[in-house]
Amino acid sequence: MPSPRPPASPPLPDLGPRASDALLRLIADSVPVMLAYYESTSLRCVFANQRYAAFSGQTVQSIIGKTVREAIGEKAWQEILPYVQRALAGESVQYTREYAGPQGRAHMLEISLQPHFGVREGRNAMVGAFVLINDITHHWEAERAVRQSEERMRKFAIATEEGLAFHRDGRILDANEALQRMVGYSLAELVGQSIFDFALPEYRALAVEYTRRGSEKPYELAMRHKDGRVIPIEVVGKTMPQQEGDYRVVVVRDITARKQAQEQARFLVLHDTLTQLPNRRHLMMQLARMASAAQERQTRAAVLFIDLDHFKTVNESLGNQAGDQLLIEIARRLQDGVKATDFVARVGGDQFIVLLPDLANRAAAAEVADALLARVRAEFAIGGTPLSLSPSIGISVFPDDGYSPDELLRRADAAMHHTKESGRGTRMFYEPGMEGQPTELLQQEHLLREAVFQGAFALHYQPQVRVADGRLVGFEALVRWRHPVRGLVGPDEFIPLAESRGLITPIGRWVLHEACRQLKAWHDEGLPRVPVAVNLSAIEFRQRDVVGEIAQVLQSAGLAPQYLEVEITESALMQQADHTRTTLQALQALGVAVTVDDFGTGYSSLAYLKRYPLDKIKVDRSFVTDTPADSEDVAIVTAIIQLAHSLQLQPVAEGVETAEQLALLRRLGCELAQGFGIAPPMDAQRAREWLRAQAE
Structure with missing residues (x-):
């Protein structure tokens, strides 16, 4: 049984033929859409506004009487024919169609075909159809740009090894796989959680303030992995505006490798790579601190300059590898022979420095030096070969022999050389005159x-x-x-x-x-x-x-x-x-x-x-x-x-x-x-x- 037809449209107010036509034309040309009316049997244009005629490349006068096919061209006619057939069957049809403009620019049209029913041959029947066309290119391009942007972001989020998190007011909205791997949590576990809870407690206030200010500069903090590991990270945030509310994109970089490189560089710069003892640079820093502390507390401190006697013979007879093993063992004995508060450094070759803070008197420095002499003299076994060495030790005391690190080190060195000249294998305190006269230094100052x-x-x-x-x-x-x-x-x-x-x-x-x-x-x-x-x-x-x-x-x-x-x-x-x-x-x-x-x-x-x-x-x-x-x-x-x-x-x-x-x-x-x-x-x-x- 056929479906009932909609009732006929009510007639327009009778304004007289000329007034009605003029009003209809004024309204049609004023609306911001393309508008036309086609008769249902012949599909010829009965009415069109200026926008519709211009879009078809014609005038209002020239398009009247033309069929749809003639008005829009064969290609377009074949594209819209299925929609026209549905409209002729009495269906209200809406569809969109892409259209190439005069300069080749793509346009998107939103088209509505509305059947018009009236009285024909004494019965209610379809007499024509209204065509309404809206150019939605601007909205279409905007939506396409958003989709393309979201697709690019999706592809980037998948490809990058940097963690990406999206949050609003601190609540995580989304996160990429790289971030999930970085923290050890799945996306389901992350979404809805506070992003600040993943930072270590000491960094949370910093992170909250960074977000509150909308800052976009990189900064460093640390977070805890699901398994308990602490991961140093660098974070950069950016605010993204949206109609429903701004959100933040956070880029998270794992900087563990950078931190390890920094620690390695710090260690290598301050330590001897063979013995792992502090080197000369580290020594001078520690010596300055020791002298400052001794001056503040009004106590004595001592510098022991240790040089191994005839060490060159070991390298020449057993090789450098044996010499290296010997130096490592000597470093161990020196460390074992002093207190934890003392300081042992290797300053080059076969020379070592021991710093003794907080000494009661000079005799205490002599006791430590004698104990170290005994330790170093004890027999070594390097590669199955028994070895015996003796050190020569020079001692300078703060403040008796100087206040500055350079003075103390230089005078301990001078005392060590006097020890070697006096027979080696013993220790000697610095005495005035061991460094010689400064006459040459004064002359150079004058010339400069x-x-x-x-x-x-x-x-x-x-x-x-x-x-x-x-x-x-x-x-x-x-x-x-x-x-x-x-x-x-x-x-x-x-x-x-x-x-x-x-x-x-x-x-x-x-x-x-x-x-x-x-x-x-x-x-x-x-x-x-x-x-x-x-x-x-x-x-x-x-x-x-x-x-x-x-x-x-x-x-x-x-x-x-x-x-x-x-x-x-x-x-x-x-x-x-x-x-x-x-x-x-x-x-x-x-x-x-x-x-x-x-x-x-x-x-x-x-x-x-x-x-x-x-x-x-x-x-x-x-x-x-x-x-x-x-x-x-x-x-x-x-x-x-x-x-x-x-x-x-x-x-x-x-x-x-x-x-x-x-x-x-x-x-x-x-x-x-x-x-x-x-x-x-x-x-x-x-x-x-x-x-x-x-x-x-």
């Missing part, structure tokens, strides 16, 4: 002061190149003293004296002015524009208005800030942290790059590398010299390079002398290098010629 007054200095320039292709990237300016007797003298031989006698500031100012003047002269000649690096001592960095002076010198020389780099030691960074941070930030704002020079030879605290705005780390030449033959030095160089990369700093290797060293650095990913194997430091004229040759 004259050199400052006369400007008797010169700058040599050592090229710094890119390891990958040998391309020149800059120069380091190295100061030389024109000594009246010895000729050109390197900085290692007079800078310590200048620092101790208050002469380093005028020398540093001269170096800065001359380096900037010379580099600007080369630039004006049309030579390659590369930066020059100058060294600042810790004293200069602390006492001078470094930023103000550099800005003034750059302006005076007419040199752009990006062509000047400053190299500072670790000790400069470790002092007056607030002043240091302010100075480095001001240098960064000025556009001057900062390099940590001789990394690994100072205090070696790694915290400042992340805390301060730095650009490069220089691997000290002492670590490079014996590579690639020395596996211990290779390990240190590798650790420093990896540490630099993890902190997004450029590693620079000093002291490169051989092609093998350069090849090793290339394999390790070291970016920059300098050394005699690349080019020696050159005076200004030879550096200019070298620079010109690079430009050809």
Whole structure:
């Protein structure tokens, strides 16, 4: 039985033929859709508004009387025919269709076919159909962009090894598989939980405040794995706006490898790789602390300088491996022979230092020295061969023999040498006169002061190149003293004296002015524009208005800030942290790059590398010299390079002398290098010629 037809539409108010037509036309042309009416039997257009006619490439007058097929074309007709047939059967039809516009741009149309019923031949029947077309391209493109974005995010979330979490007000909405693996929880276990609960308690307040402020800078914290392990992580959050409420995307990186590299680098820099004892750098830090504590508590402390007698004979007769085993055993005996509060270090070769804090008197130091003599003299068995050694021990006492770490160590060393001269195998306290007279030192100070007054200095320039292709990237300016007797003298031989006698500031100012003047002269000649690096001592960095002076010198020389780099030691960074941070930030704002020079030879605290705005780390030449033959030095160089990369700093290797060293650095990913194997430091004229040759 056929379904009943809808009742006929009520007639429009009778406004008169002309008024009704005009009103209908006004309404039809005003609505923001395409509108047409087709007669049901012939499918010819009876009415169309301007939007519909223009869309079909016609006018209102030209489209009237045309069939649907004629109005829209054969291709479109074949596409919509199934919908037309449904409408002719009396069904209200809605569908969407993609349409290529005049310039080929894709449009999306939303089409509604509404049957119109009226009285025909005395009965209610379908007389025509209304066509309403809405261009929904804008909404379609927006929805497609959202879908594509979500699909890209889904693919990225699957592919990346970084953890991704989505949360609103701290409640986890979703997480990728990488994060699930990282924390050990399934997605079902994560969703709905507070993201802050996964951070260790000591970091939760930090995480909550970070989210509250909507911060988007990376920061470090630690979380606990489901199995109880603590995982160090780096987190970056970003707020994503949505109509139903903003949510946060959190990127979580497992930085366990970075932390391990930092710890490895810290250990290697502060410890002897053979005996695992603290090394000289660690010793000087501990000696300074011991002297400060002894002065504060008004107690005595002692330094024991231990040198093994005739140790060279062991290496020559049994080989280096036997010698290494012997040193390891001696280190163990020394540690076992002192209290837990005492300090044992190996400072090189067959030399060891023992620090004894909180001594009641000098006799207590003698008792420890005698006990250690007995321990070391006891027979060793190395590779089945019995060995006997005797040590010579020199002792200095705080405050009797000095206050500073350098004085105490130097005088213990002098006492040890007097012990060897007096027959070896015993111990001796320092006595005045063991170090000799300071006449030569006073003479050198006098000559250096004259050199400052006369400007008797010169700058040599050592090229710094890119390891990958040998391309020149800059120069380091190295100061030389024109000594009246010895000729050109390197900085290692007079800078310590200048620092101790208050002469380093005028020398540093001269170096800065001359380096900037010379580099600007080369630039004006049309030579390659590369930066020059100058060294600042810790004293200069602390006492001078470094930023103000550099800005003034750059302006005076007419040199752009990006062509000047400053190299500072670790000790400069470790002092007056607030002043240091302010100075480095001001240098960064000025556009001057900062390099940590001789990394690994100072205090070696790694915290400042992340805390301060730095650009490069220089691997000290002492670590490079014996590579690639020395596996211990290779390990240190590798650790420093990896540490630099993890902190997004450029590693620079000093002291490169051989092609093998350069090849090793290339394999390790070291970016920059300098050394005699690349080019020696050159005076200004030879550096200019070298620079010109690079430009050809």
